Amino acid sequence: MRNFNIVIIGCGNVGGGTAKIIYDTSVELAKRAGNRQLKIERIITRHPQAAAKKYGLPIDLFCADADVLSNEDCEKYIQQSLQNPTVELIIETVGGSSVYIHDLHKRILKNGKHLVTANKAILAKHGYDIFEYAKNEQKAVGYEASVCGAIPLIKVVQDSFTGDIINTVSGIVNGTSNFVLSRMSNQGESFEEALQLAQRLGYAELNPELDINGMDAANKLKILVQLIYGIEARTQNFAVKGITTVWKEDFMVAKSIRSTVKQIAFATKQGNEVFAYVRPAIVPDSDFLHNISGATNAIKLNALYSGEHIFVGQGAGALETGSAVVSDVVFIAKHGFMKDFLAPVSPVQYKMANFSDYLSSYLLIIKTTDQPGVIGTVGTALGDTDINIENIAQSIISGPDWFLPVEVSKCSENKLQKAISLIRERKPLLIKDYKFLPIIG
Amino acid sequence: MRNFNIVIIGCGNVGGGTAKIIYDTSVELAKRAGNRQLKIERIITRHPQAAAKKYGLPIDLFCADADVLSNEDCEKYIQQSLQNPTVELIIETVGGSSVYIHDLHKRILKNGKHLVTANKAILAKHGYDIFEYAKNEQKAVGYEASVCGAIPLIKVVQDSFTGDIINTVSGIVNGTSNFVLSRMSNQGESFEEALQLAQRLGYAELNPELDINGMDAANKLKILVQLIYGIEARTQNFAVKGITTVWKEDFMVAKSIRSTVKQIAFATKQGNEVFAYVRPAIVPDSDFLHNISGATNAIKLNALYSGEHIFVGQGAGALETGSAVVSDVVFIAKHGFMKDFLAPVSPVQYKMANFSDYLSSYLLIIKTTDQPGVIGTVGTALGDTDINIENIAQSIISGPDWFLPVEVSKCSENKLQKAISLIRERKPLLIKDYKFLPIIG
Known part of the structure; x- marks a missing residue:
């Protein structure tokens, strides 16, 4: 059985959980990965001993048997891993959306390794570039764990x-x-x-x-x-x-x-x-x-x-999120780079568009005081703005403040904003504060 | 763009929904299938005109512009499709677990076509054989729609x-x-x-x-x-x-x-x-x-x-289940046969094992009559069988019958059966009927 060598960069919660699963279930994983033995070649982290202890991993899986490593040391180990031709896939679980991480992703792909990451911040910023970059390099990017942890x-x-x-x-x-x-x-x-x-x-x-x-x-x-x-x-x-x-x-x-x-x-x-x-x-x-x-x-x-x-x-947790990272590793070990693996699914x-223009049901909450004519003024202004009221419930009284809940039928937030302006024009002191909450359903 | 030619055999609910989706969303599907144009080469069904009308499909997608076809006609069209080298995938949505369908699956694979089916009855009977058969023929079998319709x-x-x-x-x-x-x-x-x-x-x-x-x-x-x-x-x-x-x-x-x-x-x-x-x-x-x-x-x-x-x-419905069939077609159009695609995921x-030996919480319901000593007899017998009672609620009275609900802690059904025997031994007339319902949670 051929090995499928993996390097893990970053051993916090997600990296630690990932390493633990790969280490503990290697027989299951080999079978699932089309008879490739998933092997952690090295875990690179600034605090090897603490991480080994925390996640119950042997210290020899780590880049060094040390208490603390400097950034320069880590960079040296990363460089070695990038240049190691037996490494097929690198997992980035450092996190953050720095230029360093973006560059690290590119370096991983450029050096012919597949990339798996749980890093949503960087993918929301540079994911599109990275997917294009990976396509050109004919490498896969797995990012199942970046959205909602264990949910596939x-x-x-x-x-x-x-x-x-x-x-x-x-x-x-x-x-x-x-x-x-x-x-x-x-x-x-x-x-x-x-x-x-x-x-x-x-x-x-x-x-x-x-x-x-x-x-x-x-x-x-x-x-x-x-x-x-x-x-x-x-x-x-x-x-x-x-x-x-x-x-x-x-x-x-x-x-x-x-x-x-x-x-x-x-x-x-x-x-x-x-x-x-x-x-x-x-x-x-x-x-x-x-x-x-x-x-x-x-x-x-x-x-x-x-x-x-x-x-x-x-949606979170070391082993929960780690299991999603590992599913990506298995998928890539089995299938490698697949054309259009990363393509958006729609042509x-x-x-x-601006959500303020979208027609949604809303709950409008108006913070006001105990004064006459509130419901009349609010109701009239909404009517004058062509907004249909579904329900006006009793105000919630909290200290000196009254909170008037008004459920309105589908309308745009822009329209609601106009109604608020109208109320303020007509009764400048009525609204102390207000908010629109979209109603889900 | 190359075509990916498909034949659909059987145009009831699932076949009809599948054809409708492929026909209506061909641009989306081509993009998702790695630039293969999914093309329905032919739909084979005994009632082409009725199916065309019911699912809003052009009659020229069907094997014949006819009201009713004989089994022999259908078989002739199937034979033609099997021998048509441009057909890459055949969808079986006839249903049923007959030998004919099992043979049809084998004929499809043997003739070098991938197979997609929603047919749970045949897969529960011959699925394992068919997966092995497909592996040998290096063809894929898609069966997403066979379990819980649209749930992937x-x-x-x-x-x-x-x-x-x-x-x-x-x-x-x-x-x-x-x-x-x-x-x-x-x-x-x-x-x-x-x-x-x-x-x-x-x-x-x-x-x-x-x-x-x-x-x-x-x-x-x-x-x-x-x-x-x-x-x-x-x-x-x-x-x-x-x-x-x-x-x-x-x-x-x-x-x-x-x-x-x-x-x-x-x-x-x-x-x-x-x-x-x-x-x-x-x-x-x-x-x-x-x-x-x-x-x-x-x-x-x-x-x-x-x-x-x-x-x-x-879990059902023409378009709902059809969407799952189509996802299999797209997957296979994109990836073709993949080694270990069908392998069970565990080594x-x-x-x-027999569920009667499994330790589960149960609700025991004893159908009895209004008579003294019921709870005592039941409670003693359960105790004598080492079964812990969580709760005995009030009997539900329904006509002349009393239904006594007894919640018990984790125990095996076999043990519960022993307790029932004990009660019958001690008070032959107490139990008119009984049942054990496992408690989910």
Whole structure:
């Protein structure tokens, strides 16, 4: 049986989980990889001993039996691996979207090695280039683990939805923000309390900025939109709102209409236009996303012929994400580079459109005070803007503030914005603050 | 662009939906198939005009512009297609598990054509042979549509779970029986009423025997177990109980413990043994399967590294199932025959074990009458058999019959059977009837 030699660069959570699975299941993997023995030639990381201990790996799998390596040392080991002709595939699990990582990807491919990565940040920035680059070098790029961890979305879109046309993608793709919102909703915790708990439980990074500002979810959505609609990720401009924009009163308002607030990634096509967002949205309790809590990820795909599909699984975790990385390695060991492996699945030239023009149902929440004529003024202004009201529920009273929830039928955010202007024109003191939350369903 | 010529044999629901998708989305498909133009060379069916009309297809796609063709005519057209060297792939959507179909599969492969089929009955019977046969002929067999229609389970197991080890598969894989049980549970309909409605709505065949006796679900489970654990489908002996064994009182009993009754397909491994069943089971309302109603299918996979995965989608329907057939065609047009494409993903020699020995939680329902000492006798007998009782709920009274629900901790069905014997020994008249329903969770 021939070996299939692998180098792993970066041994944090994902790299460690990946190495552990390859090391522990080599017999299974060899069989699945078309009788290639997957062999970790070397793991390159700055802290070999700590990583070996943490993931239960023999130290001789690592580039050196050392406590700490300098960047120069690591670079030297990387250089050796790139020049080692027996290495067929390199896994990059360093993370980050620096120029260094982008260059590293190119160096890996240029030196004739296949590339597997879980790095969504860099793929959202340079994925399109890297895929083109790989095509020219006749090498494969595996990136299953970059979107929703263990959920096999990339391969499913690439090879299972080829007999269909995906109209809409929506879901919960960031476990940290979902955990925080779940705690705020179910336990009534404040944003800060929930985030601190997420950090204590290891769900959130010590610097959870990309999770809470929505960029992590946006990176995943960009990769999916690129794959499904062929629009280069870097050029995708869509609105991204983080969970810091969620008021605690939003949950009370949402509950009053049998719903909750979730951080949702959404993309849909109409004609050749794609509308997308990442932002907090209203999820009715009849929707399956309502019950997705904690770090679990869930994606709904609506397709022209086969209708609705739901995929639920673990979006993070060392072994969970590692299993997706390993599935890429097995696939490449078995198939090598395959023409059009990376091609977007649609021949239509799609382009991004502005979600503000998209017709969605919304929950409009107006923060106001106890004063007469609020509902009349709001109702009239919406009517004057040709917006149909589905339901105006009772205001939620929170301290001196009243939060008026208004459900409106499908309309554009631009139109809602006009209605807000009209209200402000007519009653300058009525609106203290406001927000529009799209309603999922 | 080179053509990729396809012949479709059988133009019922699945064949018709498949032809419709290929015909309507040829530009999309060509791009996805690595620039091969998928071309329907011919559709062979006994009623060309009716099929053309029903699926909105031009009659010149069919083998003849005729109302009815004889079997001999069809066979002549099949023979022509087999001998046509420009045909690269043949789709069999005739259905049934006759020797004729098995021979047809072999003739297709022997004549150098790839085979795609949605036919679960024949694959559960002869799939293993056909895969071996195809390997020798260096041809591919696509069968994504044979298990759970549009849910991409086959490719997901083949190519996405290769970095993991699947411990358990469970789910709802027969839409008809699920529809019937949902109606019985939610609308209180009788079995006959619910089945007639399913037939009127087109969910159930006019002859729904394979749906209601569990064999359709069993065929799908056998194909999955063969794929996951490598045990030849034909040799798999596991217990199959149909939904005709469900009493209407089962739903009342289930509701009293916040659960319902669903027809469940289940397989799990312990060591190198695989335990499996298809039978009605108790699904607590906390389980996501609880809310899967109507013709929707849902599968839960529990894997060693990546934990729990859920897949939900449409398990039947012309276009839904057709989209899965087309994804196989695209895959094969792009990749052709691939070594080990069909190999089971595990090197372990698994064997089937008897589910009666498996430790599961059960709901024991004892049909009895209003008489003193029932709970005492039952409780003592279970205790004497070393079975732990989790809960004995109040009996459901239905006419002269009392239905006593007893939830027991993990134990084997064999042990439960012993407890029943003990009760009968001690109080011959106590048990009028009884059943054990495994509890999912």
